[in-house]
Amino acid sequence: MPRPEGRGVIMRYELFGTLNQVGGRAVCDLDDEGPEGLEWPLVGPVCGRIALTNTGSSINAHGYLKTVMRMECSRCLQPVEVPLDIEVNEECALAQIDSPQPPAGDQIPLLDEATVDLSELVRQMLGLHTPLRVLCAPDCKGLCPHCGADLNRGKCNCKQDDIDPRLMPLKQLTGQ
Numbered sequence: 001m002p003r004p005e006g007r008g009v010i011m012r013y014e015l016f017g018t019l020n021q022v023g024g025r026a027v028c029d030l031d032d033e034g035p036e037g038l039e040w041p042l043v044g045p046v047c048g049r050i051a052l053t054n055t056g057s058s059i060n061a062h063g064y065l066k067t068v069m070r071m072e073c074s075r076c077l078q079p080v081e082v083p084l085d086i087e088v089n090e091e092c093a094l095a096q097i098d099s100p101q102p103p104a105g106d107q108i109p110l111l112d113e114a115t116v117d118l119s120e121l122v123r124q125m126l127g128l129h130t131p132l133r134v135l136c137a138p139d140c141k142g143l144c145p146h147c148g149a150d151l152n153r154g155k156c157n158c159k160q161d162d163i164d165p166r167l168m169p170l171k172q173l174t175g176q
């Protein structure tokens, strides 16, 4: 499928108008920088393949996305690269992404022209599949709750009479 030159955040693909007709289908191969507005930066491009099909009532987007997100360990705050491998099966609408009137229901807007813009679809998919918490290692010792030292690099000089910092999130969770 021909596509605009170069990589860019806009994720636009030429469609030759086929998607405007019921049964119309277009396949977009992605190898782009991520869209803006993500909670965490991406380490590499967003790759994948999305097939768009006009079902009459909406545009079905079906395929997969892969990328790597740079998050922070929930315990020690060191950077952690998190691979994302996402299956996509979403209903979209042919509507201007920046239209003041959002499309009906849960549909994700695409451009209704000779090109389609997948950036909003990709942004929503990445947001939906971003883990809430990641760890740099299953046994990460975290930060000292008193002095903030990274306990993976050795003990600090604080008195270790408090609760094991690894249990802190559990303690916060149960509100004790």
Ligand SMILES: [Zn+2]
Pocket (backbone or CB within 6 Å): 073, 074, 075, 076, 077, 078, 135, 136, 137, 140, 141, 142
């Ligand atoms: Zn860690």
Ligand SMILES: [Zn+2]
Pocket (backbone or CB within 6 Å): 144, 145, 146, 147, 148, 149, 156, 157, 158
């Ligand atoms: Zn300490």
